[in-house]
Amino acid sequence: MDNPREYTPTFSDRIWRTVKEAVIILVGAVLVSSVLQHFVGQMFLIPSGSMEHTLDVGDRVIAQKVVPVHRGDVVVFRDSAGWLGPEPVVKRGPVGHALELVGVLPDTSQNYLIKRVIGMPGDTVACCDAVGHLTVNGQSVDEQAYLYRTESGEQVLPSDIRFRVVVPAGRIFVMGDHRNASADSRCHLADDVPGEPLGADAFVPLTDVAGVGWAIFAPFNRTKVLPKATDLAQVPAATTPAPDQASIEPAGVTC
Secondary structure (H helix, E strand, O other): OOOOOOOOOOHHHHHHHHHHHHHHHHHHHHHHHHHHHHHOEEEEEOOOOOOOOOOOOOOEEEEEOOOOOOOOOEEEEEOOOOOOOOOOOOOOOHHHHHHHHOOOOOEOOOOEEEEEEEEOOOOEEEEOOOOOOOEEOOEEOOOOOOOOEOOOOOEOOOOOOOEEEEOOOOEEEEEOOOHHHOOOHHHHOOOOOOOOOOOHHHOEEHHHEEEEEEEEEEOHHHOEEOOOOHHHHOOOOOOOOOOOOOEEEOOOOOO
């Protein structure tokens, strides 16, 4: 019996096999990216200058999803309180939006904000002490390492309004590093929301935190791991349990 003739792939066969392999690799990469985005980390695009120069406009930041939140962390959180307007900063087409959903492109939605955690549940945050520093649980905090500086080297004040708050249970008090360009927790201490205590929206629910900022991924000349806010991290924990409702003094204070 004659041996069957050995099959020699044609040029079109080789092209088709290459295309199939490329599609399998692409689909696998998208699936891995999607899983990583939902369970490990996600990339976000910085749309504003509220965190300068820790984060600049246009930076791509990777936020970790599997780590707990600590005082001093830079966190990405959902804007459930409506601090921002309804329109997105950047509008993508259908393909770009799909790639954003699976994590290939950074999230450009204005439904997220990024700020630094100043107060954890139960913390007392106040501005300011005799040397002009914020205090947390009575301890003065030196923020020179990350507060915004102008081109001439002048550093912004920790806050230009005076306040004293006790952070309620399950929430955090956040501020931008460029305090003069950040509509952060300070600016919502007098918000009046039906059914909520005055100023409740100033404190971000921990359940809204999408991730803890880990590193700047791009542009590549700014790629780095975000440094820790040492002074904030070393503040002692509150000595009393976090209240159910925030304490805000003076009442009605706002930016």
